[in-house]
Amino acid sequence: MxxxxxxxxxxxxxxxxxxxxxxxxxxxxxxxxxxxxxxxxxxxxxxxxxxxxxxxxxxxxxxxxxxxxxxxxxxxxxxxxxxxxxxxxxxxxIHSWVVIATDDDETPAVETDQFIEVNGLRVRYVRKGDGDPVVLFIHGFGGDLDNWLFNLDAFAHSTVVALDLPGHGQSETRLAGHTLAELAAFVADFMHALQLPAAHLVGHSLGGAIAAQLALDAPETVRSLSLIDSAGFGLEVNEGYTQGFIDAQSRRDLKPVVELLFADRSLVSRQMLDDLLKYKRLDGAGECLSALHDSLFAGGQQSTLPGRELSGTSPPLLLIWGEHDVIIPATHAQSAPMGSRVEIIDGAGHMPQMEQANQVNRLLQQHIEAE
Missing domain, CATH: 2.40.50.100 (RNA polymerase II/Efflux pump adaptor protein, barrel-sandwich hybrid domain)
Structure with a gap:
């Protein structure tokens, strides 16, 4: 043979x-x-x-x-x-094929549950690889690093880092601040704690606005920006989602809210809802989300628009948007600064990095490798 x-x-x-x-x-x-x-x-x-x-x-x-x-x-x-x-x-x-377990398979907790203290806050993160470039993933409102489930391994020869923002996921349920400037400063401090002087930032939704704010406040730390269905480029945000996510206390209440994230609503599984409910029931989680909402998204309006202050070329900017996003409309991409690249993804809602992961990964790779 x-x-x-x-x-x-x-x-x-x-x-x-x-x-x-x-x-x-x-x-x-x-x-x-x-x-x-x-x-x-x-x-x-x-x-x-x-x-x-x-x-x-x-x-x-x-x-x-x-x-x-x-x-x-x-x-x-x-x-x-x-x-x-x-x-x-x-x-x-076929007969001779054997699945051999590796250390990665047998000791997942070593890789998935890394923690570091930043400004007195315990932060969960993942760090993979040790090559160049460094790529940092920042999730959105109510999310966690698992939102990058299909994306982290697309950069096998790089240093890849993703974190749970304070008040999210398995990080401490206490905020580093309520404003985008305070959140961006915290991400900068997180990078410093991990000895990452600069990184290519990939941000989704609120995470996109945080990345954009960091590029404005500390441009030396940002090599490029890849922003996905990002906050910070237009006023509207779907308060039915943001407030609905905060208020939902049962699987029945949460399901129609989470379905708003996807063009294909059948992707919302029972496990996804159970994971979100488990997080929302942590002491202090609801208060953290409410504080962020009241500061950033009150009344269905975004309070801060750092995306409109970007140049589009320094740092280089890629905007990716799901065509069917009902949380932050794809029309906000029209506010992209001259010199940036804009890609609208068919068949995706607010979570194209999950719904159309392969296409998004190719765009991210092209943008980051070009720098």
């Missing part, structure tokens, strides 16, 4: 906590010529569903996993091989 001509398609690892996935649907048939980047199979985790893109090209000779199969990370989903490879060789390859 010539294994060098056989390429496995395996269950991906999306996020540091992922251990298994469910095969929802094959998007291609056996006999299809696969090209790198082609979506080939839909997989669902306990967080959300997404398409697995081919990392290699070749002829899809065999679908090994069937729809409905629940399989561990690195399990064999399919096999690519030239027509010259015999069926017997493919059978032998």
């Amino acid at each position: 010539s294994e060098t001509n056989i390429t496995p398609v395996v269950m991906p690892k999306w996020g540091l906590s992922m251990r298994e996935g469910t095969v929802n649907e094959w998007l291609v048939e056996e006999g299809t010529e696969i090209t790198p980047g082609m979506p080939i199979v839909n997989v669902e985790t306990d967080k959300i569903a997404n398409a697995v893109e081919a990392t290699d090209g070749g002829l899809l000779r065999r679908k090994v996993a069937q729809e409905g199969d629940v399989l561990p990370v690195k399990a064999l989903l399919g096999v690519l091989a030239p027509a010259s490879v015999s069926d017997n060789d493919i059978d032998e390859f």
Whole structure:
């Protein structure tokens, strides 16, 4: 058997906590010529569903996993091989495939639950890799670093960092301040604590406004900006979402609110709602969200618009927006400064980094690698 001509398609690892996935649907048939980047199979985790893109090209000779199969990370989903490879060789390859656990699989807590004290606040973060460039991900209102589930591994040869902002996720339920300037200063202090003198900032929603404010206040710390459905470029914000998220105390109340985040509302799973409710029930979480809302989004109006003060070229700016965003409308992208790049993503709402992760990752890679 010539294994060098056989390429496995395996269950991906999306996020540091992922251990298994469910095969929802094959998007291609056996006999299809696969090209790198082609979506080939839909997989669902306990967080959300997404398409697995081919990392290699070749002829899809065999679908090994069937729809409905629940399989561990690195399990064999399919096999690519030239027509010259015999069926017997493919059978032998499949039979010999073994999923071997690594230290990453066996000790997830070491990687997923890193904490550091910044200005007296205990902050949860993830740090992966040690290459250049450094990419820092900043989530939005009510979110946490798991909002970057499908994005962190797109920068395998870089230093990748994501944090839970104070009052969010598993960070301390106490705020570092109520204004964008105070939040941006805290992120700068977080970077200093991790000995990161500068980084490419990727911010979503409120996190985008924080990144933009940091670029204005401390431009030496920001190498580029990639802002996704960002606050800070227009006045309107959907108070039905922001206040609704604060007020919801049950899965029944929370579900229609969280569905506003997505163009495909079926992506809102029971597990997603349970994770959010678990966070919202932490002592002080509601008070933190209310304080931020009253300072930044009261009455459905954004109080501070740092995006409109950016130059678009220093630092270089990429704006990504879900076309169907009902939280912060995509029309706000029209306020992008001259010299910036704007990309509107079809088939996505307020969370394109989750709904259309592969497309967003390519845009982020292009923007960051160009600098």
